[in-house]
Every structure is written in structure tokens, then in C-alpha cells.
Amino acid sequence: MERWLALLAALVAALIGMLFFWLGGPTRSSTEVVQRVFVIEIRDHYFDPPGLTVQPHDRVVWVLKENAQGDGHTVTAYHPSYDRPLRIPPGARPWNSGVMTQLGQSYSYLFTLPGVYDYFCALHEQQGMVGRVIVGGTTNLPAVEQGLPATAQSSIPTIEELSGVTGEAFHAIALLQGIEYLAAQAQTALALRQLRDFQSVFSQSHLAMTLTQQGIREQFENRLSALEALLSRRVPISAIVQTVAQAEVLLSALARP
Ligand SMILES: [Cu+2]
Incomplete structure (x- = not known):
């Protein structure tokens, strides 16, 4: 009987240990821990706000608020997967919402790797419908500040702008x-x-x-x-x-x- 009790105690101790680990001990490595939720509204034809600074494990949700022409909008990372230059950190997962047409429709992305992430609307990039998210601070960033269509480039908030008021x-x-x-x-x-x-x-x-x-x-x-x-x-x-x-x-x- 005592042996069973000892075994039970050991089992309970192990379970408690696992629980603490899971709840976020010092060795936590899960990428699904969401710190905060930020919303960028998708409008005709811009993102509001167009630039955003967040920390790793913050979630960004883009919500479709306007679609007057009915052609919809996308939220697409600048990445070779989508026929564009790489303008997100190497190793970061690229994203593409596809065409969103229903008001209230949303697309969400959990940012984990620090760095600069530029994205665009596949339908209105030429009209300057682009945005930038900076993860984990704005100092010492290797920013790409050229190589896009002129309207797109000039509509992306600069790092300097995003580090100020x-x-x-x-x-x-x-x-x-x-x-x-x-x-x-x-x-x-x-x-x-x-x-x-x-x-x-x-x-x-x-x-x-x-x-x-x-x-x-x-x-x-x-x-x-x-x-x-x-x-x-x-x-x-x-x-x-x-x-x-x-x-x-x-x-x-x-x-x-
Ligand atoms: Cu658009």
C-alpha cells in the first residue's frame, strides 16, 4: 500500500511539474502564447494604421472595413512566394490572406521573429496600399527602403517615423x-x-x-x-x-x- 502511495505522490509531482512547464516556466518555447491583440483596419485603399510596432508573440488581426468597389483586398507579405522581393525577416513565415470581400472578414498573424515586415494588397499595391509591422524594437534594423513601385515605396512608413510619436x-x-x-x-x-x-x-x-x-x-x-x-x-x-x-x-x- 505504501508503495502505491509513493508511486501516486511521484505521479502527482510529475504532473504538477509538467503543468508549471506548460503554464510558462523559464524554458517556455511555445509560439502560441499571445501577449496582445492589435487590429489594423482594411479600408479603400489603405491600411489603418499603415505602420505598427509590436513585440514578439503579439497577434495582429486585419479586419475588412471597406469594399466599395466590390473587388476586395488582400493582406500579403512581401516574399518571393508571392512574386515579390523578400521584405520580411529571413526565416519568418510568409502570409497571404487571399481576396477578402465580406465586411467584417478578418485575417490574423502571430508575429514571433523580430524584424521588419512589409506587406501589400495584391489588388492595390500600385495605389500605395501597403503596410509595415516592426517586431521587437526599432533600433539597428536592416531596412530595405527601395525596390518597390514608387507609390508603394512612398506609402510605407519609414523606420524613423515608426520609432517616433x-x-x-x-x-x-x-x-x-x-x-x-x-x-x-x-x-x-x-x-x-x-x-x-x-x-x-x-x-x-x-x-x-x-x-x-x-x-x-x-x-x-x-x-x-x-x-x-x-x-x-x-x-x-x-x-x-x-x-x-x-x-x-x-x-x-x-x-x-
Ligand atoms: Cu486593396
């Missing part, structure tokens, strides 16, 4: 859109955590400084607090959509200089 505004907009997206999927706990993490770093940011200079910092912070209160209660998604829109309006002058 415009980049911070883009980041905040996509993060707020991500909160709205999570709330719409009834993932309120995740949405709240994402909002509170942002609130805790906001006061140290260039964005906060710039909004202070513009005299709208308090208004912006009030919108964030309102959003937090709404997410803490059970409210219709329309109230959250409205509050996110109000916060975004305050950032719009920075995001589209």
Missing part, C-alpha cells in the same frame, strides 16, 4: 482597435488586461508628452478610463465602439501628419 500613435490606435475586437468576441478579461497594461506605460511615453502639448492629454486619459469602466461592466458593444472612436479621434492628428 507617429509610431506611438499608430500603436495606440491598433491597440484600441484590438480592445474593441476582443470585447466584440466577449474576451473582456483580455481586453481589460490589454487596456490596463497600456495605461500603466502611457504616462512615460512621447505620446503622452505630445498630447499634453496639444492640451488634449486629459481628454484622452478620460476616454481610457471610460473604456475601462465600460469593459468592467456588461455593456453593449456599441458603447465600447463609440468610446474607442472618441479616443482615436484625439490621436488622429498625430497618426496622419
Whole structure:
């Protein structure tokens, strides 16, 4: 009997060990751990925001918001698989959404490798419908800044732009859109955590400084607090959509200089 108990204890200890490993011990290696969700809206004919800085294991979701011509849009990585030069980090998995035509349709990609990722809409690249995601910081990046059709090249936000206050505004907009997206999927706990993490770093940011200079910092912070209160209660998604829109309006002058 004692031997059985010892065996059982060993088994339980092993299971607990595995659980800790799985939940994220120091040796965690899973690439499916999502830190945050950012949303880039697909519009006629641009990505909003066109540039975004994130960290490894952040998920980016592109959501189709406009399709007036009915021909749709794609989100496609610059990669030889799609007949284009390589403009994502070597070894990163290329992606292609295919043509999206239904409003609300989305495509998602989990970024893991640091570096610069450029992408385009296969139907409107010539009209400058392109975007850039930078993963893991903007210093010492080997940026490719030539080789595309002129309109496409000039529409991709530069690394310099993305490391400044415009980049911070883009980041905040996509993060707020991500909160709205999570709330719409009834993932309120995740949405709240994402909002509170942002609130805790906001006061140290260039964005906060710039909004202070513009005299709208308090208004912006009030919108964030309102959003937090709404997410803490059970409210219709329309109230959250409205509050996110109000916060975004305050950032719009920075995001589209
Ligand atoms: Cu397009």
C-alpha cells in the first residue's frame, strides 16, 4: 500500500511539474502564447494604421472595413512566394490572406521573429496600399527602403517615423482597435488586461508628452478610463465602439501628419 502511495505522490509531482512547464516556466518555447491583440483596419485603399510596432508573440488581426468597389483586398507579405522581393525577416513565415470581400472578414498573424515586415494588397499595391509591422524594437534594423513601385515605396512608413510619436500613435490606435475586437468576441478579461497594461506605460511615453502639448492629454486619459469602466461592466458593444472612436479621434492628428 505504501508503495502505491509513493508511486501516486511521484505521479502527482510529475504532473504538477509538467503543468508549471506548460503554464510558462523559464524554458517556455511555445509560439502560441499571445501577449496582445492589435487590429489594423482594411479600408479603400489603405491600411489603418499603415505602420505598427509590436513585440514578439503579439497577434495582429486585419479586419475588412471597406469594399466599395466590390473587388476586395488582400493582406500579403512581401516574399518571393508571392512574386515579390523578400521584405520580411529571413526565416519568418510568409502570409497571404487571399481576396477578402465580406465586411467584417478578418485575417490574423502571430508575429514571433523580430524584424521588419512589409506587406501589400495584391489588388492595390500600385495605389500605395501597403503596410509595415516592426517586431521587437526599432533600433539597428536592416531596412530595405527601395525596390518597390514608387507609390508603394512612398506609402510605407519609414523606420524613423515608426520609432517616433507617429509610431506611438499608430500603436495606440491598433491597440484600441484590438480592445474593441476582443470585447466584440466577449474576451473582456483580455481586453481589460490589454487596456490596463497600456495605461500603466502611457504616462512615460512621447505620446503622452505630445498630447499634453496639444492640451488634449486629459481628454484622452478620460476616454481610457471610460473604456475601462465600460469593459468592467456588461455593456453593449456599441458603447465600447463609440468610446474607442472618441479616443482615436484625439490621436488622429498625430497618426496622419
Ligand atoms: Cu486593396
